[in-house]
Amino acid sequence: MNQTPRANRPHIALYGNRNAGKSSLLNAIIGQEISLVSNIKGTTTDPVSKAMELIPFGPVVFIDTAGLDDDGELGNIRVNRSIKILQRTDFALYVIDVNDFNETSYKEAVLLFKRFHIPYLTVFNKMDSLNSIQLNSFKERYKNAYFVSAKDGDNILELKNAIIKGIESEENEPPIVGDLLPYNSTVVLVVPVDSEAPKGRIILPQVQVIRDCLDHGIKSYVVRDTELKDALNDLKSVDLVITDSQAFKKVDEIVPDNIPLTSFSILYARYKGDLFKLVEGVNAIESLKEGSRILISESCTHNHSHEDIGRVKIPKGLVKHFKHDFNFTFRMGHDFPDDVSEYDLIIHCGSCMINPKTMRTRIKLCEEQRVPITNYGVVLAYLTGILDRSLEIFHFLN
Ligand code: SF4
DSSP states (O other): OTTSOGGGSOEEEEEESTTSSHHHHHHHHHTSOOSOOOSSTTOOOSOEEEEEEETTTEEEEEEEOOOTTOOHHHHHHHHHHHHHHGGGOSEEEEEEETTSOOHHHHHHHHHHHHHTTOOEEEEEEOGGGSOHHHHHHHHHHOTTOEEOBTTTTBTHHHHHHHHHHHHHHHOOOOOSSTTTSOTTOEEEEEOOOSTTSOTTSOOHHHHHHHHHHHHTTOEEEEEOGGGHHHHHHHSSOOSEEEEOGGGHHHHHHHSOTTSOEEEHHHHHHHHHSOHHHHHHHHGGGGGOOTTOEEEEEESOSOOHHHHHIIIIIHHHHHHHHHTSOOEEEEEETTOOOSOOTTOSEEEEOOOTTSOHHHHHHHHHHHHHTTOOEEEHHHHHHHHTTOHHHHHGGGTTOO
C-alpha cells in the first residue's frame, strides 16, 4: 500500500480559519502526530501534505492548510497557497472552532468548494468547550455538520467514517486500457530504452498500464522499438500497440494499419484529464501565429525525458510545422497559473504524477477562460500526422 503513488490517492484537505484546530483534528483522525499543534494562531504556515493509510479505506493524502483568515503580506501568500491546494483537493473538511465561528468565512469557503466541485464536510471542533444547550443550538442550525472534539476524541470515529463514505462515493477511477479491449486481448507496449530513459526502471504511466492490463486479464508484452517488428511477427494476433510518444513516428511505420496504435500519453489524457477536451484543444494549433504565446506545463521536475519532450521536441516540432517561432513559457510542478488568459494555447504533460482532480481543474480553468489546452501525446500525434489513427481505439466509447 505504501507503494501507491501519491497521484493515485484521494487528496483530503482541511481548511478553516487559524486556530480552528485543523492540525489537532488531523492528528486525531489519523491517530498520529503529523501536524504541529499549538494554541498560537497560524502555527501551520504552509500546507503540510502526508501520504498515509486511512484505515479501513486505504491510501490517501491528507493536506493540512494554513488558516484562511491569515493576514498581512506573508499571511496573504499563505492564504493563496491554501487556496491553490483546492485545485488538487478531492474531498475537503471545513473546520470551525465552535467558540469562534465566522459565518462569512465559512460561506466564502463553501463557495470555493462549489467552484472547484469539491465535496466537503463541515466540522465544528472543540465541542468539549460548550454546554449542552449551546451545543444543541448549533446542531439545530447546522444539521449536516459534524461536532467533534479533537482534544477528547469525541465523535472522531463518526467523522472518520463520514470521510471514508464521502471519498468512496467519489471514487470512480476509470481503467486506463481495461475498458478498451476485451478480456484475454493482446497488447504490445513499446518502451524505447535510450539515453533519455531513466536508469534501471520504467516510468509510472508504463508501470500503471501494465498493472491495468493485469487487472483486466489483458496480455501485455513489453518491447523496445528496436524489437517491435520481431515481436509483431512472433505474436499470432495483436489487438493494440501502445507506444511512448517519442517513438510515435517510427512505431507508426512498423505497425500494420490493421492493428490499432495509441500512446501512453493519449491513454493518460483520458485517464487523468479529458481526452475529448485535450483533442479539441489541439485544433487550436492551426490558428497559431508567429509569436503566439504557448504555455508548456510539466507536472513534475524530475523526469529529464519528459523535460526533453516539453522543452525541446514539442517547441522544435511546432517551429518546424509552422516555419516560424512562438513565444514559449515553461511552468513546472504545481506552478500552474490561475490566470491563463494571456496564452493562446496550453500544452500539458501526461500528468502521471498529479491526481486527476488537479488535471481536471486545470482543464476547467482553461475552459472558463476560453484558452485551448492539449497534452504532449496529442500534440506529438498531431505533428506526426497520426492523431486520427491514435484515437481509433476510443471510437466505440461514447
Ligand atoms: S513531466 Fe508529467 S508526464 Fe512526465 S513524468 Fe512528470 S508528471 Fe509524468
